[in-house]
Each structure stands twice: as structure tokens, then as C-alpha cells.
Amino acid sequence: MIEPAPKRSGLAIWLPLILFGGFFALVIWGLVRPADREVASAFIGKPLPQFNLEAATEDRPGLATNDFKVGKPKLLNVFASWCVPCAIESPQLAALARQGVEIDGVAIRDRREDLARFLATNGNPFARIGKDDLSQVQLAIGSSGVPETFVIDGKGVIRYQHIGEIREEDMPLILAKLKEAGQ
């Protein structure tokens, strides 16, 4: 004797299809969403770790943590001569320097002669440039690429991180963050 199939509610029959539809939508969303490959620093709001980098050029001093504890917000620019977008942001850095913003550079894995050529070509907006051949400072502040720019307040606390080159349209935000850090 065949038992009659147990009665199922309407919803139970559709549930697998609904689940599949949901899963399908999730996959499509994951495929079309622009990939975010940036790793933001988790070190915002924390004081700069201790470091003391030797000078990367002949005409600018090196860079140490204490250089930031001077009561005035500054920019810390992580860059390299071999980094193509770093050349793109140089007009913006020059404009910031003209406005009286002090920009200190950390040159990642750079040779002195390459760096000198890069600065001669693109201008030198930096007050100090530290030489970071082992990416030690870069790792210590949670930076994962070049260029990146950090706003550091007058007590040496990291207040903001800008990932990628600073473009014309990023200038108001950078200036606002500097002002905020100065308050």
C-alpha cells in the first residue's frame, strides 16, 4: 500500500528555489561589485611607533618619530622613486607644501641615485626624507603600498590614512583632515 505523500505547505516547496535564488544573487553581486583590494591601516588613532630613519638624500635630514611631536600636524608620505603613481601626486604635494603644510617622506626600498633623479624630475616637496630599505616603518604603521599619505597630529598620533596617489579632487579632504588634526 502506498501511503499518500504528506501534505506540504506552499512555502516549503518553494523554499529550496528561494534559497538557490538568494545564493545566486549573492554570487552575481560578488562578481559585479568592484573589487576592493585596499587594506586600510588599523593603526589610525594610535601614536606613531618609534623609528629613526637615516637621511635618504643629501639635502634633507632623516626622519624619526620625535620629528612629529612638535605641536603641528604634518603629512607623512610613503613613496618610492620606482612607484609610478607617486609621480602623479607630486603636483598635489607641491601645492600642499606651498600652502605651508610640512610633508615628511618615507622612501621605500629606494636607491639614492634613483631617488635623487626622481626628486629632480618631479620636484621635492619634502622637509625630511627617511630611508626605509626594509619597509620597517611601512609595516609598523600598517601601510600596504605606495603611495600612501598619513595625517599625523602635533602629538605624533596617526589621524588619517589616504591610500593611493593624492589627486586634485582629494585635496579638500586632505586639508580638512589636517585642520581637524590641528584642533
Added chain:
Amino acid sequence: MKHLFTMLAFAVLALLAPPLAAQDLLPPAPYAYKQLEDPAEEAKAQALMETLRCLKCQSQAISDSDAPMAGDMRHQVRTRIKAGEDPEAIRAWLIERYGDYVSYAPQNKPIMWPLFAAPLVILLLAAILLRGRFRKSAKPEGGE
């Protein structure tokens, strides 16, 4: 044959072409490709490096990657292990800077609990469902 020559020509051209992404010209960090002298220390460093994400090439561990930054991270890991630092302390140091994303090893945090609980929940659910099934099929035995 002619086709083969064209393909070879393209292959040679591709080899000669300058790389798209600029790379630095500095030699790798001392401990980027060099193992630690003490095998026990090297084993510890290796185990840790296999569970740390390369930030430049995000689907690779730093032990697998030839990115200069991964080399610098390996140098950092090996010199710290050599100095006697605990591997988990180094992992914590990196997580403090890059978030959980930098570690491939799952951390015991509340957000992970549902994941760890899922197998137990599924087993429990299966047991309840199967119990119902067995009871149903046991009944008609007498009737047939």
C-alpha cells in the same frame, strides 16, 4: 610551421617587454630568501609565514610570494623569531596594524562562533530529522 614561428616571435617579444608594474632595484632583505641558521627557529618562522597574507598579492601567503614587500615581511618575521619573539606575538603585532585580514589562521573572536557552531547545529538537526524518519519507517512493519 609559419604559425609556430609567429608564436615563437611573440613569445620572445613578450619576454623582452619591460614589466608593467615598476619594481624597486634594491636587493632583497637579508632574511627574505635566507633561512634562519637554527632549524627549529626556521620551522617556527616558516609555519607562521605560511599563515600570513601577502598584502601586495592578496591570495598568497608571504612564504609563497616574490613581491618585495612580502620579502620584507619575511625578513621581519625571521629576525623577530631569531630575537626570541613568540610567533603568535608577531601575528598579533601585524593584526594590530592590518586587521584580521593579514592572518589566514582564524582568530577566536565572537564573530567566528557561528562558524564553529555550524557543524554541531547541522549534526543535531540531522539527528532530529533522522529520528523522525526511522520512527515512520518502523511503524508499517506490522501492517505488511
